[in-house]
Amino acid sequence: MSRQRQDRALQTRAAIVRAAAEVFAEQGYAGASVTKITERAGLTMGAMYFHFKNKAALAREIVVGQPDRVLPRHESVGLQRAVDITLTWAHQIREDPVLLAVRGW
Template identity: 85%
Template sequence: MSRQPQDRALRTRATLVWAAAEVFAEQGYAGASVTKITERAGLTLGAMYFHFKNKAALAREIVLNQPGRVLPQHHSAGLQRAVDVTLTWAHQLLEDPVLLAGARLVMEQEEFLSQEQNSHQQWARILAEDLAEARERGELLAGCDQAALARLIVNACTGAQMHAQMATGRRDLPERVAEMWGCLLPGMATPEAVATIDLDSSRGKAI
């Protein structure tokens, strides 16, 4: 059986997601419409509704697939992995409309996501896994609550993104994230671990 129809369907779906991301990033969830998205994609409303029930389904697709787009270039583990995930996110956000849409949609996600699905919790779970590994490696200070730390890091990154947007159009976001870690690490990690962590913001750039 030919794969052409299946490949064409995948390309159409990807085109819709990309166009929706651009529209959401520019106009937010409330300002976006199915018509604007299909016009941006150069597709019909029929193609849209074949793949997605409504714009809420598109927004969910974009937000819930954010972590899969953030893949650090460096092999790392524990605390360094957590740092690398956030630095990679900060760099990719500058160029990837899907991640940029996620940053914009975070303020309106109650319109299309359940509380259990929201992006803050999604990212916190990912970072909590890295922090759990950091604990196993002896990198965290005794008494540190890794779940609370993960939430704090997500909140700090969200705040850094919002302030960077207002101040520089996000151009200095990687540096702000590295600065954030420089403040947090001494209060959460052993001195030996802090000394080994590479906070060079360029670690997040694609190799």
């Protein structure tokens, strides 16, 4: 696969994840449909199913990826690390739909 196609595939996957996170945050997991997600992403069902087996796999991707999105600015250890992660999460959740997605679950 060419570098350009790889980049486009990564962008498509990221668009699906973001759209799903927004729909999950707004309507909850049960209220979110694959159709609503693909419409929000501006993509086809084929693109969705190329990247994810089903809605559950997409939700799992969101949950599993959340810790990687919350990286405190400074290195710390022990209890201070837990505090730093919590504060970073609290600030980022206001702007990052992927972190907010589980609100409706």
